[in-house]
Amino acid sequence: MTEDTTDADTDEDVRTDGSGPGIVPPDDETPTWGERKTRREGLARLTYEYFERARSEDQELRQESSYVERDVLAFPTWPHEMIRNLALVSFFVGMIIFLSAALPPHIGPPADSSSTPAVILPDWYLYWSFGLLKLGPLNPDISLLGGQKLMADRTYGVLANLVVVGFVAIVPFLNKGSARRPVEQPFWGAVGMSGVVFAFTVAVLSVKNLVPMDSHLLFDLTFLLPVVSACLTYAVLRSMREGYMFNLNRRYYRLRPPK
Amino acid sequence: MSLKRKDDYDHAGWMKERELTAIERIYLTTLMWLDKRFRIVDYLEILENMYYKVNFQMPKSHTEQYNLDNKFWYWYPLYALGSFSTIAYIVAAISGALLGFYYAPGAGASNGEPALAYNTITFIMTDLNLGFFLRSLHRWSAQVMVAAVFLHMLRVYFTGAYKEPRELNWLIGIALISLTMVFGYTGYLLPWDQLAFWAGQIGVEMSLSIPLIGEWVAQLLFGGFTLSQSTVQRMYIIHVFILPFVVTGVIALHIGIVWMQGIAEPH
Numbered sequence: 439m440t441e442d443t444t445d446a447d448t449d450e451d452v453r454t455d456g457s458g459p460g461i462v463p464p465d466d467e468t469p470t471w472g473e474r475k476t477r478r479e480g481l482a483r484l485t486y487e488y489f490e491r492a493r494s495e496d497q498e499l500r501q502e503s504s505y506v507e508r509d510v511l512a513f514p515t516w517p518h519e520m521i522r523n524l525a526l527v528s529f530f531v532g533m534i535i536f537l538s539a540a541l542p543p544h545i546g547p548p549a550d551s552s553s554t555p556a557v558i559l560p561d562w563y564l565y566w567s568f569g570l571l572k573l574g575p576l577n578p579d580i581s582l583l584g585g586q587k588l589m590a591d592r593t594y595g596v597l598a599n600l601v602v603v604g605f606v607a608i609v610p611f612l613n614k615g616s617a618r619r620p621v622e623q624p625f626w627g628a629v630g631m632s633g634v635v636f637a638f639t640v641a642v643l644s645v646k647n648l649v650p651m652d653s654h655l656l657f658d659l660t661f662l663l664p665v666v667s668a669c670l671t672y673a674v675l676r677s678m679r680e681g682y683m684f685n686l687n688r689r690y691y692r693l694r695p696p697k
Numbered sequence: 698m699s700l701k702r703k704d705d706y707d708h709a710g711w712m713k714e715r716e717l718t719a720i721e722r723i724y725l726t727t728l729m730w731l732d733k734r735f736r737i738v739d740y741l742e743i744l745e746n747m748y749y750k751v752n753f754q755m756p757k758s759h760t761e762q763y764n765l766d767n768k769f770w771y772w773y774p775l776y777a778l779g780s781f782s783t784i785a786y787i788v789a790a791i792s793g794a795l796l797g798f799y800y801a802p803g804a805g806a807s808n809g810e811p812a813l814a815y816n817t818i819t820f821i822m823t824d825l826n827l828g829f830f831l832r833s834l835h836r837w838s839a840q841v842m843v844a845a846v847f848l849h850m851l852r853v854y855f856t857g858a859y860k861e862p863r864e865l866n867w868l869i870g871i872a873l874i875s876l877t878m879v880f881g882y883t884g885y886l887l888p889w890d891q892l893a894f895w896a897g898q899i900g901v902e903m904s905l906s907i908p909l910i911g912e913w914v915a916q917l918l919f920g921g922f923t924l925s926q927s928t929v930q931r932m933y934i935i936h937v938f939i940l941p942f943v944v945t946g947v948i949a950l951h952i953g954i955v956w957m958q959g960i961a962e963p964h
Contacts, residue, residue, distance in 0.1 A: 512958060512959025512960055518960075530781050534837055535834065542830070543833055543836045548889070558898075559896075560885065563847065567878075592903070606871060609867070616860070617857055620855050
């Protein structure tokens with residue numbers, strides 16, 4: 439009844455020049471915000487539906503949880519983490535100031551393109567990358583190409599950098615699950631240790647003309663040491679895990695058959 | 698239509714039917730009088746909110762549940778490495794801005810004669826009051842930042858903090874560690890001494906040996922295939938203009954995501 443009258447009214451009176459009733463007060467005809475949302479189509483509607491689902495999912499989880507004993511996925515950053523960090527960080531800034539007052543940097547002779555220095559080095563944190571440039575001997579030369587190398591040694595070194603960074607990038611997509619301690623996943627602990635050791639050995643390789651050692655031996659050690667350390671780490675973590683499992687299950691072993 | 702406003706919420710009527718004592722009535726009248734003018738309800742809501750935030754009781758963490766506090770505190774400094782690198786970045790930014798007042802990029806002929814860049818560094822180190830400390834602070838905080846970033850990555854790896862909900866932040870972290878090293882490299886070239894020159898030489902050769910886009914990269918970053926004035930100038934602009942904006946933004950994103958997702962529960 440009311441719908442009919444309002445429809446008729448608005449049809450007659452609303453004019454484009456702004457005269458007439460103009461702004462109509464909200465009545466039953468005006469859609470609520472909820473109705474506006476549900477009337478939407480396409481991606482907007484999909485988004486809205488998904489958010490509704492997510493919200494109800496959260497709501498159900500919240501109702502199910504017993505709150506006190508529930509597993510926590512994360513610590514809140516504020517205040518727990520930040521307060522402790524701020525305390526440590528103030529000491530840390532003091533350390534930087536002390537270091538810089540005590541050990542000002544050296545400044546070398548001015549740039550001279552005509553005299554190459556005996557030792558060319560980047561900063562220490564680029565040694566690993568610099569060492570990857572010296573992996574020329576690993577560059578495969580294919581007999582089909584008549585002993586020609588597939589790519590220049592330098593290109594090979596640059597690509598080695600990309601491969602290393604790429605491997606580090608895909609780690610979270612290879613290793614999933616909720617394990618947090620290295621003991622829980624000896625394999626990934628071993629992979630990490632071999633990576634750390636490789637970063638050091640390849641850094642040493644980058645300054646091989648300063649190391650008093652046969653360069654072939656050094657090259658072999660560069661790849662052997664990471665493997666050795668990986669095996670060691672794996673063995674240690676596995677035996678630690680056995681120890682943990684024994685502790686966890688000790689109650690089990692102590693059970694005596696009833697008399 | 699009358700001008701008199703309708704009282705939708707008949708507070709007076711409500712008070713009458715409530716049989717209040719005198720004190721209660723005076724109190725309520727005052728409250729309503731004030732509320733009508735200042736809408737105290739809104740502020741009460743804020744106060745209530747603050748009350749709950751102050752008396753916020755945390756759910757029991759894994760650390761508390763299994764009584765691991767002793768171990769956790771022992772390892773705690775490793776969990777602060779991210780903050781360490783951020784604060785070192787801030788210190789480097791401040792000291793770098795001050796250094797920028799005195800430094801000027803200029804390569805000269807690179808024939809063993811000290812050029813503009815080298816001269817300004819010498820001036821900062823020898824003549825400027827506390828200049829040596831300023832440069833030292835910049836350099837040390839940069840070194841310490843790189844070290845903290847590397848250790849931070851190792852900590853995250855070995856405690857499995859990069860796992861399931863945090864993959865994206867791990868990737869952002871890799872971008873950040875690379876950008877940090879680029880920051881360090883461009884800064885290493887700025888004094889334009891022998892070390893800087895030959896490190897630049899290696900950089901040009903490296904970028905030239907990138908397949909397909911090598912020459913383009915060398916032109917873009919080093920301003921040519923040999924080192925010259927434009928190399929120092931480009932390194933300077935990358936170091937003081939481009940990278941600060943990019944790295945600050947990415948750090949903000951990185952920390953923002955950590956803030957949203959929380960610290961990966963250590964145990």
